[in-house]
Amino acid sequence: MNDAATHAVLSVQGVSRSFGGLCAVNDVRLDVPRGSLSALIGPNGAGKTTLFALVSGFLKPDRGTVRFQGQDITGQAPHRNAALGMTRTFQIVQPFAQQTVRQNIAVGAHLRTLGRREALAQAEEVAQRVGLASQLDKPASDLTVAGRKRLELARALATRPQLLLLDEVLAGLNPSEIAQMIPVVRGIADSGITVLMIEHVMQAVMNLAQHVWVLAQGQLIANGTPAEVTRDERVIEAYLGHGMAARLRAAEVRP
Numbered sequence: 001m002n003d004a005a006t007h008a009v010l011s012v013q014g015v016s017r018s019f020g021g022l023c024a025v026n027d028v029r030l031d032v033p034r035g036s037l038s039a040l041i042g043p044n045g046a047g048k049t050t051l052f053a054l055v056s057g058f059l060k061p062d063r064g065t066v067r068f069q070g071q072d073i074t075g076q077a078p079h080r081n082a083a084l085g086m087t088r089t090f091q092i093v094q095p096f097a098q099q100t101v102r103q104n105i106a107v108g109a110h111l112r113t114l115g116r117r118e119a120l121a122q123a124e125e126v127a128q129r130v131g132l133a134s135q136l137d138k139p140a141s142d143l144t145v146a147g148r149k150r151l152e153l154a155r156a157l158a159t160r161p162q163l164l165l166l167d168e169v170l171a172g173l174n175p176s177e178i179a180q181m182i183p184v185v186r187g188i189a190d191s192g193i194t195v196l197m198i199e200h201v202m203q204a205v206m207n208l209a210q211h212v213w214v215l216a217q218g219q220l221i222a223n224g225t226p227a228e229v230t231r232d233e234r235v236i237e238a239y240l241g242h243g244m245a246a247r248l249r250a251a252e253v254r255p
């Protein structure tokens with residue numbers, strides 16, 4: 001193992017996965033440093049969600065290894081990975097509609113506690129962190145899209161992860177909802193949880209991520225700071241386009 005892999009909370013080495021003739025993820029290597037907030041970006045169909053599934057155990061890689069906190073977890077089931085401290089969210093949010101927000105969040109808390117009362121108390125604490133405290137007694141079906149996204153985040157946080165994989169938590173939100181969610185994600189990272197997020201909302205990526213990985217057609221084509229990847233010709237060609245890249249560079253906040 002190289003130095004980056006040794007210090008990474010998550011180390012993906014040479015991971016590949018095909019579906020029939022389609023190589024969805026092709027020899028991907030990445031090391032996610034502990035305590036970092038990084039983003040995985042790329043065009044539709046690039047393999048981002050498949051990579052999350054391979055890392056978190058929802059799919060098994062054809063080749064390669066996944067290490068979490070130094071331990072080989074390749075192909076290990078999601079619940080075992082969650083118990084070790086790795087939790088992912090899903091693009092399509094599916095809460096238990098008839099249950100309250102509190103009960104939904106408590107489902108996550110049950111990973112670490114058998115006590116019902118304790119899990120419900122923890123749900124309250126987590127709801128505060130994601131701005132759902134005033135909605136705790138509502139049925140999940142009453143939540144708006146933005147509320148459901150927060151609930152998905154809360155359920156994941158309630159498992160007390162060390163690494164949180166966020167799959168498009170901003171998708172479907174309007175600009176003001178995105179602006180409200182950005183500090184929530186930053187707050188999670190500031191609390192010490194390592195965050196890797198798949199995101200198409202580039203303003204948020206620029207705003208939040210310290211490091212960006214770019215996938216296209218299953219392959220990692222670039223990685224670096226947001227400023228570096230938005231200047232990378234391969235990334236502009238494969239994903240951003242010249243117009244978007246220029247707008248992002250113009251909007252860059254300089255220290």
Ligand SMILES: Nc1ncnc2c1ncn2[C@@H]1O[C@H](COP(=O)(O)OP(=O)(O)OP(=O)(O)O)[C@@H](O)[C@H]1O
Pocket residue numbers: 019022024042043044045046047048049050051
């Ligand atoms: N279970 C599956 N069976 C067959 N093909 C699949 C399966 N899952 C994903 N694929 C294919 O693998 C490729 C990568 O899909 P994936 O969903 O990982 O892309 P993505 O980068 O997450 O895209 P998006 O940004 O649209 O969510 C796509 O061509 C997709 O159709």
